Amino acid sequence: MAGASAPASLAALPGIARAVPGPGDDAPVTARVALTVNGVRREIDLDLRTSLLDAMREHLHLTGSKKGCDHGQCGACTMIVNGRRINGCLTLAVMHQGAEITTIEGLGQPDALHPLQAAFVTHDGYQCGYCTPGQICSGVAVLEEIRAGIPSHATGDLTRPPELSEAEIRERMSGNLCRCGAYSNIVEAMTDYAEQASGSRA
């Protein structure tokens, strides 16, 4: 029984009679979860049902990651876990003991924007802004995926590295919906940022 079972912290929670529920019982079971979030180690006691998204928003008060559909369809909760973008809503925090997590707050701050955030401002890559943190976390990771040579449905020849193109960006960003329809400006922002980034590395 590694990980979580009958934690001592349950005793501190009022109104809970038993640590381990039997069938039909819906009492919460909690566990202590240690994560490194935006470079800072955090330990939190969580109901095992807590998604990584809710752990960020409700427990660490990092509300940049948004809850849209809560079913992996909209991408508003996209965050970067151990270097990869995933849907924070479709994974349990307890499954990520020891993981390194980057949310939008870790990418940039109002006085020190991430270059992709700055490009979103320049190119008007949003209207209401609700999907934007997820778009930007996804966008940063997408450009890393292209650089790492990971193919996509839009890649013409699987035996060659993928190219940075509008078709590639659009396909790879299909897990991030924008109800305001800022898509064409998001593609422009990502292209601009990718070109800047490749220029600065050259």
Add this chain to the structure above:
Amino acid sequence: MKSFTYERPGTPAEAAAAMAQRPDAKFIAGGTNLLDLMKLQVEAPSHLVDVNGLGLDAIEETPEGGLRIGALVRNTDLAADDRVRRDYGVLARALLAGATGQLRNQATTAGNLLQRTRCPYFYDTAQACNKRQPGSGCSALDGVSRQLAVIGGSDACIATNPSDMAVAMRVLDATVETVDAGGTGRTIPIAAFHRLPGDEPERDTVLKHDELITAVTLPKPLGGVQVYRKVRDRASYAFALVSVAVVIQPDGTGRVAFGGLAHKPWRVEAAEGELPRGPKATASAALAGAAPTPDNAFKLTLAERTLGAALKQARA
């Protein structure tokens, strides 16, 4: 979501043993389908066995010249593997046609095979569904069935298996390796892995409760030209209405499997002899006995045309 207990075993044997002790437990790997269903209480396990600590994440060459893919290899990594891209293009293409970048980063090879065969009524707990609640009836038979099965269904269920990867695995004749709580391993041909619904639609696969997938093995490369063609309602991130996986040899012979048509990837080996005669003959043979609803009869025409397009692409 119903409350549950949780453990993270360190070996496959421990994981299988943990399942054997709890009849209402579930394995969790990527969790992208299971947690989705748990939020809706379509699934309500009282215990989760997290298999992410088991390793099982390597892609190794087999003595027979094939590839052994660990159960926990993420969909992104399988699609990006150079050997898969070079020798099993239909598999890489199928993986990349499925889901989104975020989901492929999380979803595993075994989990992809174990995602629930499903239908909108399976997700809607206010509706009758024999798969979710055996004996409750099937709302889809007289309901909205545009996306649902046209062949291999039953009076109990016409759900479709949504996996793209499984269609490619079927055309490649992959095998699924498992181990159970008693330590017994077995190798299941992919053709026998997923079930048709019959009168037990709640069972999607032939796996026993305590049986853990450890790997999926591909035979040595088939060569030929490999194409995966998927038709869906939007350009990306949608299930297939129809998909076609083909492997075509220079002499025109080959293999074909269909997705989006049935409760499992649909392949009829006896129909493949028709491939040199073209898509109409092949699709007619592969889909003989189809029983579509008025909503989804279009899929039969679409399957033939999608096969035609795939064959044209393969011969280009």
